[in-house]
Amino acid sequence: MSLVNKYLEQAYISERKFNQILKYFFFYIDATTDSKLTGIYRNSINKIFNQIRVRIAEYCEANIIFSVGEVELAASYFGGKRKGGRGRGASGKIPVFGMLKRCDKVYTQIVNNFTASGLIPIIGEFADKASVIFSDCFKSYDGLVGYCYK
Numbered sequence: 001m002s003l004v005n006k007y008l009e010q011a012y013i014s015e016r017k018f019n020q021i022l023k024y025f026f027f028y029i030d031a032t033t034d035s036k037l038t039g040i041y042r043n044s045i046n047k048i049f050n051q052i053r054v055r056i057a058e059y060c061e062a063n064i065i066f067s068v069g070e071v072e073l074a075a076s077y078f079g080g081k082r083k084g085g086r087g088r089g090a091s092g093k094i095p096v097f098g099m100l101k102r103c104d105k106v107y108t109q110i111v112n113n114f115t116a117s118g119l120i121p122i123i124g125e126f127a128d129k130a131s132v133i134f135s136d137c138f139k140s141y142d143g144l145v146g147y148c149y150k
Contacts, residue, residue, distance in 0.1 A: 013040060021048055066101040068128045073135040074098045075114045099126060116140040120147060 013021075017038055024034040031049060035042040077093035097119055098108040107126055111118050119140050124147065127133065132150045135141045 013044075018048070021045060022052065025049055025052055066099070066105060066107075066127050066131065068130045069104065069132070070102045071127045071131045071133055072100045072102065073119075073123065073133060073141060074100075075111075075119070075138060075140070097122060099123070101131075114138070114140050116143050120144070123147075123149070 017040065020038050021034060021040070024037065025048075029037075031042050031045040034040075034045045038045070075095065075097050078096055079092060079094050095111050095114055096108055097111045097114070098106065099122075100106050109122060111122070116139075120143060123133070123144070127149070129147075129149065133141075133144055135144075
């Protein structure tokens with residue numbers, strides 16, 4: 001049995017085992033169950049799962065430019081506990097900005113805040129100027145017409 005693996009550097013598992021792990025990752029099987037099925041330690045499976053996630057994220061980042069079309073914008077807060085303040089005032093929430101080209105790609109990014117100066121450069125980087133932008137009445141989106149967006 002060969003331990004040469006063209007997908008993982010310095011990995012001491014065979015390509016056949018890696019393909020099994022990848023199949024279980026694809027079917028959302030957790031690392032503990034995967035460990036029992038493949039005979040590889042759970043911590044090793046977790047490391048491989050994380051490497052797969054990083055590679056998927058790198059691929060998505062490199063191929064995210066939206067072509068001309070209809071692009072939807074959304075901003076929301078995630079995480080945190082609802083004790084104390086609610087909505088934007090809730091402590092521990094992470095601001096996330098997202099863009100969706102209808103029937104195509106999605107882009108999300110954690111941002112520091114939802115000001116126009118923070119969001120418009122992101123929109124300019126990923127959305128074509130000829131695109132039609134759909135958004136809610138959030139104040140930060142008011143300046144998009146001035147940047148040649150419809």
